[in-house]
Amino acid sequence: MKKPILYAFNCPGFFPGCFIGLIVLFLSNPLFAQSDTTKKLKEVKVKSSAIPQIQVIVPSQSLSANEFIHYNAFNVADAIRDFSGVIIKDYGGIGGLKTMSVRGLGANHTSILYDGVQINDAENGQIDLSKLNVNGIQRISLYNAQPPDILQTARAFAAASVLSIETIKPGLSAEKPYLVTAGIKAGSFGLINPYLQWQQRLSGKWAFIINSYTINADGGYNYLLFNGATNTKQKRVGSEVAIQQVDGTLYRTDSNSKFNLRINYYNSDRGLPSAVILYTPPPSGQKLYNRDLFLQSGYQHKWNSGLQLLINTKLSQNQLRYFDPQFPNTAGVLDQHFSQREYYQSAALTYAIKPNWQLSYAADLAVNNMNADLPAFRYPTRLTILNVLASNLILGDLTLQGSLLNTHLHETVRTGTTTPDRNIYAPTLIATVKPFADKNLQLRGFYKYIFRAPTFNDQYYGFTVNPDLRPEFTKQYDLGISYLKSLNGLFDYLGFTADAYYNNITNKIINIPSLYNGYARNTGKVEVLGLDAGLKTQAKLKLFTVTLSANYTYQQVQNVTDPAETIYLNQLPYTPKHTVAINAGISKGAFGLYYNQVISSSRYYGNDNNSFDYMPAYGISDASVVYKGAVNHFPVSLAAEVNNLFNTNYMVVQSYPMPGRSFRISFQITI
Secondary structure, three states: OOOOOOOOEOOOOOOOHHHHHHHHHHHOOOOOOOOOOOOOOOOOOOOOOOOOOOOOOOOEEEEEHHHHHHHOOOEHHHHHOOOOOEEEEEOOOOOOOEEEEEOOOOHHHEEEEEOOEEOOOOOOOOOOHHHOEOOOEEEEEEEEOOOOOOOOOHHHHOOOEEEEEEEOOOOOOOOOOEEEEEEEEEEHHHEEEEEEEEEEEOOOOEEEEEEEEEEEEOOOOEEEEEOOOOEEEEEOOOOOEEEEEEEEEEEEEOOOEEEEEEEEEEEEEEEOOOOOEOOEOOOOOOEEEEEEEEEEEEEEEEOOOOEEEEEEEEEEEEEEEEEEOOOOOOOOOEEEEEEEEEEEEEEEEEEEEEOOEEEEEEEEEEEEEEEEOOOOOOOOEEEEEEEEEEEEEEEOOEEEEEEEEEEEEEEEOOOOOOOOOEEEEEEEEEEEEOOOOOOOEEEEEEEEEEEEOOOHHHHHOOOOOOOOOOOEEEEEEEEEEEEEEEOOOOEEEEEEEEEEEEEEEEOOEEEEOOOOOOEEEEOOEEEEEEEEEEEEEEEEEOOEEEEEEEEEEEEEEEEOOOOOOOOOOOEOOOOOOEEEEEEEEEEEOOEEEEEEEEEEOOEEOOOOOOHHHEEOOEEEEEEEEEEEEEEOOEEEEEEEEEEOOOOOOOEEEOOEEOOOOEEEEEEEEEO
16 A cells, blocks of 8 residues: 655755745756646536535634635634634724634634744734734634644644634646736725735746735724613724735745745734723724734655655744823823744654554744833743654544643843743643444544743733743643535535533633733633534525534633632633524525624623623624626626624623624625
8 A cells, every 4th residue: 555645844944044045945946947738638527515624633613715705704803703612802893903712711822823834922922813814815724732734833733722824825827827816895994905916827836926905994983882871872983904914925836845935024003992981081092003024934845755844934023012192101101112033943754654654753943032112121032942742543443643742941031030941741642533334423532731831921021020920731621523424415415513621721820900010920720611513514405505504612611719719610701601603605606695693692801700790692693795706707706795784782892892783895806
C-alpha cells in the first residue's frame, strides 16, 4: 500500500535575512522563462451538494466564503456568531470591539490562525474580530482542543480552541492567467466599503494575489434608553471609522512543495463611544488608532519517503494610540502610545512510519517586546519556546491522537522586577471510533490540559507588578457524537453533532480596575458544564433548494472558589446559559433568500447575580436576498441585507447599546 503523503514547508532563517534568502532561492530559477503546454478538453459538468465536514477527530464547525452572505457576515465576528459554544462580546457599531469566548473560557484561550500562523497580541491577548474583514477569506473553521492535522506550528497545539482562517488561493490557468474581483458594500450609518482582489498567474508555478479594501462610516445609530419609567430615543455618537487594509501574497507551487510570502498592512482611525449612563451625557472624542504591519512566509515540502516539512516565519509590528480629550487628570487629556513587535519562527516535521501511523515534532521560537510612553513603564520582552511531540494512529474504525506540549517562558524588563521563568508540560489525548456497522455514526472524546500565560497588560500595565502572577490552567474534557449521511430522496444529506464537556479552571486571572493603578491577580476556580448541539440538512422541493442549520449551546459557568462567599456557584458575568442560532435559506437558480436568528437567554453583568446586574434575554433576526448570476459572461453577485430585522433594543455588554434595524447592499463582479 502506498504511504499517505501530506504537504510540507519552508525557510530556515529567523530574522529578515530569512525572507531575503527565500526570495533569492526561489527567484533564482527563471521566473518567466517557463512555457505552458495546454490541451483543451471537453467540458464535464458535475452537480453535487456540498456536504458539511463534521466528522473529524475533534469537534469542529466551519463556514465557506459562499456562505458568508447567508449569515449577513461583514467581519469574522458576524460569521462565527452562530457557532455553538461561541459567545461574542460586542460593544456595538461598525468599529466596536468584538471578541470571542469559546466554551466559557474567555477570549485569551482561543488562538486565531491566519493561514496556519497565529495572530498574536502579547499586550492584552485578545484579538479584535471586527478588524478581520471577510473579503479575501475562503473558509473559517473552529476546532475545539486543536486542529486535526498534526503537521502544524507548535502554537496550534497551545490553546484551548483554535479559530483557523484560510485565505483565497490562486487557481488560474494559462488560458485565464488573471482574475479581478471588485465589489462595494454600502448601507446604514454612512457605510461605504469598496474592495478589490487581483489574482495573477506569472508562470506555471508562480502567482500572486493582492487584496485591498477601505471602510468609512459615521457609525451613528439610534437606540432606546430606559430611564426607569419610559424609553427615550437617543443617538449613538463618537463611533465613526476610517479603515484601510492591503494584503499581497506571492505563491509558488509544484508537485512536492509550496511557498508563500505575504505582506499585510492595516490602518484604522476609530471613534470609541463611551458607556451610556443615565442622566450623564456621554463623553465624546475618544479615539483609537491602529497601525499594524506584518510580513509572513511559509514553505511546505514532501518527500516520497513519507517525510514532510513545514516552516513558518513572521515579523510583525502593532502600533496603537489611545486618545481621550476629556480624561479627569491634571492635564485634562490622555494621549497614550503603545508599540509591540514580534519575531516568530516555526519548524515542524511529520513522518509516516506506516500508512496508518504518523509522528510529528514542531518547535516554535517567539520574541515579543512592548514599548509605551507611560510613566515608569518597564518595557518588557518575552521569549517563548514551544516544543510539541504528536502522534496520529488509525486502527480500523478507531483513531487515536496524542500530543505533549512543552512551553518555556522567559521575561526581562528594563527596570523593576519581573516574573520568574515558567516551564510547563501540557498533554492532550483524543480518540474517535465508529462502533457500529453504520459508519455514518462516530463517537469522539478528548482530554486537554492547557494554560494561558499572563499578558503584558496583566503584568506590567499600571504602577504595580505582581511577580507571583501565575498562568491560568484549564483541564478540558469532551465526549461527543456525530452523524452524517448522504441521502438520495427529498433530503440531500443529514448531519448532527452533540458534545458534552466539562472545563475546570484554576488560577483564574482577574483584573482589578482603577483609574490610575489597576492590577491583575490570580483568584478563584471556575467550572464549566456545557452542551453543544448542531443540525445541518438540505432538501430539494421541486425547483427550490432549502437549507437549514441550527445550533444550540448550554453553558453553566460557575464560580467555585469558596463555599463561604456569596458569589459561590454564581454564573460568571456575560455568560448566558442558553443560546440558539438558526439559519434557513431557500434558493432557485441564481436567487436566494436567507434568514438568520440568534437567541440569547438572560445573563448578568456582575458576579452577584442579582436584579441590579440582570440583563434580559434577546433575539436578533437578520435577512438577506442574494442574486448570483452573470453579465456578459462575467460572474456577478448582488445582495440586499437587513440586520436586526425587528428593530430589537438590546445590549450585549452593559451600557453599550447595540444598533437597531439597519440595511446594507452589495455588488460584486469578477473579470
